[in-house]
Amino acid sequence: MLVGAAVYLIGLWNAQMQLNEKGYYFTILMYGLFSAISLQKSVRDRLEDIPVTGLYYMLCWLSLGLAIGLLAVGLWNAAITDSEKGFYAMAFLLSLFGAIAVQKNVRDLQAAFRHEPLTQPLQS
Template sequence: MSNDNEVLLDKGKQKDPKMKVARKEGEPTPAFIGASWAALLVGVAAYLIGLFNASMQLNEKGYYFAVLVFGLYAAVSLQKAVRDKDEGIPVTNIYYGISWFALIVSISLMGIGLFNAGSIDLSEKGFYGMSFVLSLFAAITVQKNIRDAQRARERD
């Protein structure tokens, strides 16, 4: 008789569309993962589309593209170093320092480049600055989500 009840309970669980999917402790929600990826894609795509359509010289476009790539890498690298250090994973002081330095340099290069860009309207400068910051923040968040999901899987 208990087997019949278990079968009925199992069938009832499958038919309930509002039943929540169990997540592991520390695992980010699918909505947060999707929002993070969307922010990263929107930020990078907006920046690159703006850069493609800009009326600046090719070497200027290359500069802003390189600053974006450098900034994304530096932000993810710093997030990993900070997280490793927090979790007791060994991180050398030189790598930790270089990660901070690289992020500060990339943000500084973006600010200096936009400040000195005489051919770019103020509204365009704001657009590049905001899409750059959105992209950096989203890259950090995506990397954090990947790390949290991996950590949750390893706990099983």
């Protein structure tokens, strides 16, 4: 997650575009990361029978779709080269994947530490 976000932000910092465009792409990255983490959490909660309202679950999916869609529209209309567009798209998707993986691993570690280790060997 950090690699994808850092590369995206470094590219954005060095980009030859107006400040309002940089702000748009920065906001899309933050919105995308938040929505990906929120969606992963709500999906995991449902799998573990933790109550999640249907409305919140659908809003998570909608938010992630909107973040990806807004990036796609922004890049489609951007006055930058195709290689730059590909760079931003791949760094964005790498960041989203990393955010989901980090959230999953943190939750798995927390679940592992909640269980106490066996003090007696199992008998068959």
